[in-house]
Amino acid sequence: MSQTLLERDWRSICDIIYCVCSCKGLDELEAVVVQRLFSFIPCTQVTLFIATGQKDGEPCYDRVKVIGIDADYMDKFLEGGYGTDPYLRGFGQPNNSRAFRDSDLLPEHFRVETPLYRDIYKPQGLHYALRSFFSHEGSIIGNVSLFNTEAAGDFSDRDVEILNVLAPHIALKLGQLVESESQQQIIQKRADVLDRFNLTAREREIVRCVLSNTNDVEVAEYLSISPKTLKKHLHNIYTKTGVESRMQLYSLIYNI
Numbered sequence: 001m002s003q004t005l006l007e008r009d010w011r012s013i014c015d016i017i018y019c020v021c022s023c024k025g026l027d028e029l030e031a032v033v034v035q036r037l038f039s040f041i042p043c044t045q046v047t048l049f050i051a052t053g054q055k056d057g058e059p060c061y062d063r064v065k066v067i068g069i070d071a072d073y074m075d076k077f078l079e080g081g082y083g084t085d086p087y088l089r090g091f092g093q094p095n096n097s098r099a100f101r102d103s104d105l106l107p108e109h110f111r112v113e114t115p116l117y118r119d120i121y122k123p124q125g126l127h128y129a130l131r132s133f134f135s136h137e138g139s140i141i142g143n144v145s146l147f148n149t150e151a152a153g154d155f156s157d158r159d160v161e162i163l164n165v166l167a168p169h170i171a172l173k174l175g176q177l178v179e180s181e182s183q184q185q186i187i188q189k190r191a192d193v194l195d196r197f198n199l200t201a202r203e204r205e206i207v208r209c210v211l212s213n214t215n216d217v218e219v220a221e222y223l224s225i226s227p228k229t230l231k232k233h234l235h236n237i238y239t240k241t242g243v244e245s246r247m248q249l250y251s252l253i254y255n256i
Contacts, residue, residue, distance in 0.1 A: 005158065005161055005162065005165075009158070009162065012040055013162065013165055013166060016032075016036045016040065016166060017166065017169045019032050019036065020032055020033065020166075020169055020170055020173050021169065021173055023173060023177065025177060025181070026050065026063065026174075026177050026178070026181060029170075029173060029174060029177055030048055030050070030063070030065040031065070033046075033048055033065075033144065033170055034046045034047075034048050034065050034066070034067040034144075035067060037144065037146060037163075037166075038067045038146075040162065041130070041146055041155070041159045041162060041163070042148075042152070042159075043068065043130070043146040043147060043148050043152075043155075044068050044069055044125075044126065044147050044148050044149055044152065045066065045067070045068035045069050045071070045124075045126065045146070045147040046066070046067045046068055046144065046145070046146050047064065047065070047066050047071065047144070047145045047147070048064065048065040048066075048142065048143075048144045049061040049063070049064050049142055049143050049144075050062070050063035050064075050065075050141065050142040050174065050178070051063075051140065051141050051142055052141075052178055052181070052182070054139065058083075059139070059140045059141065059142075061142075061143075064078075068147075069124065069125075071124075072123070072124060073119070073120045073123060073124060076119065076120065077116075077120050080119070080120075082115070082116045082119075082120065085114055085115055085116040086110075086114050086116075087102075087106065087111060087114040087115075087116040087117055088116065091105060095135055095138070095140075096133075096135050097132055097133065097134055097135050097167040097168045097170075097171040098132065098164060098167070099130060099131065099132040099160050099161075099163035099164045099167055100130075100131060100132070100160070101128070101129065101130050101131075101154060101155050101160060102128065102129040102130075102131070103128065103154055121147075124147075125149045125150075126147040126148070126149065127147075127149055128147065128148040128149075128150070128152075128153070128154040128155060129145050129146065129147050129148075129155075130145070130146040130155040130159055130160060130163060131143060131144065131145045131146070132144055132163050132164075132167040132170075134167065134170060134171035134174050134175075135171055136171055136172065136175025136178075137175065141171070141174055141175055141178055142171070142174050144163075144167075144170070146159075146163075186254075189253075189254075190207075190211075190253050190254075193252065193253050194207065194253075197240045197241050198240065199237065199240060199241075202233065203233060203236065203237050203240075205223065206219065206223065206230070206233050206234065206237065207237060207249070207253070209222060209223065210234070210246055210249065211249070211250060211253060216230055216231075237249070
């Protein structure tokens with residue numbers, strides 16, 4: 001990248017990274033990312049997609065945040081099967097959080113003839129895009145796209161470098177929050193299931209230990225009880241929940 005960032009750019013970048021790292025949840029992170037990028041990098045629209053799961057090895061983008069001009073064609077984009085459009089396929093299979101301009105990867109004459117451009121981008125006046133996929137532990141968990149009109153021109157080397165610096169920090173925080181919220185959902189789901197069977201506090205603790213794939217000896221030692229007492233507790237748990245084994249208990253808690 002030929003253009004060097006100025007000192008004021010680096011101060012702004014450090015401030016954005018601090019704000020990103022300070023986020024306590026996905027809602028807050030979404031707002032920080034789109035608002036700060038929109039105010040820092042000149043653009044018409046910023047669109048952030050977050051995938052909280054995968055299907056058939058592909059990210060399922062089930063959260064979207066937009067700032068700038070209204071995303072009038074978002075429903076059509078989400079429901080139109082554009083994931084296989086030549087425009088998007090032209091990006092290849094990204095496995096890192098590097099930033100890129102569409103114009104760096106796709107020739108102009110090719111882009112403007114794709115269904116995605118004709119159906120979604122052109123009607124909104126969106127012509128140029130700067131993007132980054134967010135990779136965490138080998139999986140794509142989100143992406144951000146900044147758009148400009150043809151009159152505003154393409155994104156500069158400075159813009160690309162700024163997003164290159166910010167993207168790994170956003171990806172790391174996003175990955176942490178997605179994992180944290182997923183764990184919280186599992187914990188809440190487990191609590192909801194256990195509430196139905198009126199387990200005692202001790203029985204709940206034993207269930208947590210059993211579901212962590214700890215064997216009976218380790219569970220007994222951890223809880224400072226004898227193996228015989230543990231078996232009695234497990235018998236009561238199985239009776240209350242209507243299961244006969246650890247596997248059935250696991251299936252019950254996680255609804256397998």
